[in-house]
Structures are given as structure tokens and as C-alpha cells.
Amino acid sequence: MPDGGKLTLELSNAMLDDRYVRSLSLSDVPAGQYVMLGVTDSGTGMAQDVIERAFDPFFTTKPEGEGTGLGLSMAYGFVKQSGGHIRIYSEVGHGTTIRVYLPRSTVAALEPVTRRTATPVGGNETVLVVEDDKKVQETAIEMLSQLGYSVLKADNADQALAVLSSGVHVDLLFTDVVMPGTLKSPEMARRAIQLQPNLQVLFTSGYTQNAIVHGGRLDPGVELLSKPYSRDDIAFKLRQMLDPAQAAPPCKSEEEQAQSSRGQVTTKRILVVDDDGATREAVTELLKMLGHRCEAISSPRQALEVVIRRNFDILITDLNLPGMSGIDLARSILARCPKMHVIFSSGHMVLPEQASDFTWRDLPKPYTLDQLENALRLVP
Numbered sequence: 001m002p003d004g005g006k007l008t009l010e011l012s013n014a015m016l017d018d019r020y021v022r023s024l025s026l027s028d029v030p031a032g033q034y035v036m037l038g039v040t041d042s043g044t045g046m047a048q049d050v051i052e053r054a055f056d057p058f059f060t061t062k063p064e065g066e067g068t069g070l071g072l073s074m075a076y077g078f079v080k081q082s083g084g085h086i087r088i089y090s091e092v093g094h095g096t097t098i099r100v101y102l103p104r105s106t107v108a109a110l111e112p113v114t115r116r117t118a119t120p121v122g123g124n125e126t127v128l129v130v131e132d133d134k135k136v137q138e139t140a141i142e143m144l145s146q147l148g149y150s151v152l153k154a155d156n157a158d159q160a161l162a163v164l165s166s167g168v169h170v171d172l173l174f175t176d177v178v179m180p181g182t183l184k185s186p187e188m189a190r191r192a193i194q195l196q197p198n199l200q201v202l203f204t205s206g207y208t209q210n211a212i213v214h215g216g217r218l219d220p221g222v223e224l225l226s227k228p229y230s231r232d233d234i235a236f237k238l239r240q241m242l243d244p245a246q247a248a249p250p251c252k253s254e255e256e257q258a259q260s261s262r263g264q265v266t267t268k269r270i271l272v273v274d275d276d277g278a279t280r281e282a283v284t285e286l287l288k289m290l291g292h293r294c295e296a297i298s299s300p301r302q303a304l305e306v307v308i309r310r311n312f313d314i315l316i317t318d319l320n321l322p323g324m325s326g327i328d329l330a331r332s333i334l335a336r337c338p339k340m341h342v343i344f345s346s347g348h349m350v351l352p353e354q355a356s357d358f359t360w361r362d363l364p365k366p367y368t369l370d371q372l373e374n375a376l377r378l379v380p
Contacts, residue, residue, distance in 0.1 A: 005042035120235035122147030125171035157188035175206040300324040
């Protein structure tokens with residue numbers, strides 16, 4: 001709606017009968033009772049050829065740099081995972097309606113359990129807060145001080161390392177993921193641990209744990225406290241890290257929950273190599289949606305460094321990469337990790353004679369979520 005307009009949200013019960021299901025050949029959507037969420041705009045609308053490709057990953061009608069074509073494909077994946085159905089109705093010049101049908105539950109609604117709020121537990125350890133935003137820094141320092149901690153502060157990574165090099169003992173480093181300057185937070189944390197090996201590191205960010213890890217900014221397994229956080233949140237997280245024996249069992253990650261809900265997916269460790277940032281982001285989100293663990297890399301050099309430190313089941317790589325072709329990269333990785341499986345994902349066709357010395361699969365771009373899922377299922 002480039003000139004503004006009206007957005008209408010609707011929620012109602014709905015019935016998808018046998019005739020409707022048969023007319024659309026919906027073998028994966030049973031007839032029955034559903035809850036319908038409808039979103040209607042009064043915008044420019046879509047032509048029929050656009051509607052037919054709207055759920056394809058990477059497909060977008062927006063100019064370069066203004067969209068990845070990921071939104072609707074993610075919605076499609078979520079709806080399919082939930083056993084539902086999604087449908088687009090649109091007319092050029094009149095607007096678009098997207099209807100999401102999710103299976104209706106007949107189970108009685110449960111009243112939420114009322115829990116008494118426990119007093120947050122603090123400590124007397126020393127915490128170094130690294131934050132370039134003065135207001136956020138002041139808030140964090142105030143919270144930690146109220147909880148009894150001794151608090152030191154630094155405005156950037158260089159100041160933080162100077163504090164740690166001074167000989168002052170620090171129990172926990174609390175730092176934003178995104179910091180100004182050439183020295184990034186993950187590297188600063190690695191150097192900090194070299195200076196004080198018993199140091200605990202807690203990152204904070206406005207992004208979620210999955211977005212940070214799958215976006216390649218942090219390694220899996222790091223500790224992250226998502227913004228905004230309350231005094232109770234930071235109190236619990238610090239005691240969980242500083243007193244691990246007393247911490248409650250961790251909740252399942254989003255990937256583990258997704259895997260449990262599907263029940264048939266075997267989580268695979270996947271290395272994605274693509275020099276296009278939007279493509280890397282899109283692929284990692286799709287793989288996460290399918291319940292897999294993924295690390296996205298922009299260059300062959302980085303990929304070769306990563307496979308030395310971590311194990312992967314599958315390599316998904318573009319053919320045209322800076323400094324090395326995807327085929328040569330696959331050969332180099334297989335020389336070190338012969339059990340890895342290779343999928344070439346590119347807009348160009350891979351000729352059999354180009355990679356006749358090892359086994360690989362082809363996943364031409366652009367591809368749908370179903371095509372990606374099928375390609376991964378074919379891998380043992």
C-alpha cells in the first residue's frame with residue numbers, strides 16, 4: 001500500500017469440506033474444523049503469475065535491497081508445520097487477502113496458573129558491563145548494583161580488554177553482541193577468556209538466540225539474554241551461569257520444539273556457503289524452520305576454517321564464490337571430512353563431468369521449501 005490504505009484482520013471458525021479439499025488436491029490437509037485468520041489490504045494487488053510464485057523462497061517483486069522474498073515462504077512453512085492451509089486471493093488494483101487455516105482444537109481452554117513472584121536473587125561477584133549506549137549501560141549497572149554485584153563498565157571492546165588486562169578480577173562479562181569499532185564482541189570475548197580463563201560471558205541483544213546464532217554472529221551454545229530484559233531476567237540468568245549446579249533444567253530450543261512437534265525430522269548439521277547476504281539469511285531461516293542446525297558462511301576460506309573446528313553432515317554451497325568455485329570448495333572439504341554430503345544450490349546447472357569424482361545433489365535456485373526439504377531427506 002504505497003500511498004496508505006486499510007488493513008483488516010479477521011478471526012473466525014471455518015469448515016473445509018471434502019469438496020473444497022478435493023478441488024485443490026490438498027492431500028496434506030484433511031477436511032474438518034479450522035480457525036481462520038484473514039489479513040486483507042487495499043493495496044496494489046497481485047497478478048496471477050505473482051500469486052503462483054508468492055510462497056517461493058527468494059521470489060519478490062520489490063526492487064533489489066528492499067525485500068528478500070522470505071516473509072510469505074516462512075508463513076507457508078509455519079502453516080504447513082502446524083497441519084494447516086494458506087490461501088491467497090488478490091486482484092490487481094483492488095488489494096489482497098491472505099487466509100490462514102489452522103486446525104481447531106476441541107480441548108477445553110486451561111486457566112493460567114497463578115504463580116507467586118519470587119524475590120530475585122543477587123550475588124557479590126564482579127560484573128563487567130560493556131555497552132556503547134549510555135542509557136542502556138546505566139540501566140544495566142543500576143539493576144546489577146541493586147542485586148548486590150560489584151559493577152565495572154566499559155564503552156567498547158578495547159576498554160573492556162584494558163580493564164581485564166589490569167589485573168582486576170572479573171567473574172562475568174556482560175556485553176552487547178553488536179559493538180562499534182573494528183574489534184567485534186565475539187572476538188573480544190575470546191580474548192577476554194584468554195586473559196581470565198574462568199570468566200563467564202553473557203551476551204545481550206535485541207535479536208533472539210536463533211537469529212543471532214543462525215545469522216553467524218555467535219557460535220551455538222553461547223549464553224544470550226534478549227533485550228528488553230527485566231531485573232528478574234538478568235538476576236536469574238546470572239545465577240544460572242555463576243551457580244550452574246543450582247540452575248533449573250534449560251528449556252528446549254525453538255529447533256528442538258519444532259523437531260518434537262514434527263516427530264519425523266532428524267536434525268542435521270548443515271554448513272551453508274553463499275556470498276549473497278540475503279540468500280544466506282533466507283536459507284538459514286528455512287533450514288531452522290525445518291528443524292535443522294545451520295551455520296552460514298560467506299566465503300570458501302571461512303568455510304574451510306569452520307570445518308576444522310566443527311562437524312557438519314551436509315554442505316550446501318553456491319557454485320560461484322569469491323576466490324574458489326563451489327565445486328573446488330566441496331573437494332577441499334571432502335578431503336578433510338569425507339563423510340559430509342554435498343548439495344550444490346545455484347542458478348547455474350552443474351554438469352556431471354564437472355564433479356565426477358564425488359557424490360553430490362543439485363538444488364537449482366529458486367527452490368521452494370518443499371524442494372529444499374525433499375533434497376535434505378534424500379541425504380542419508
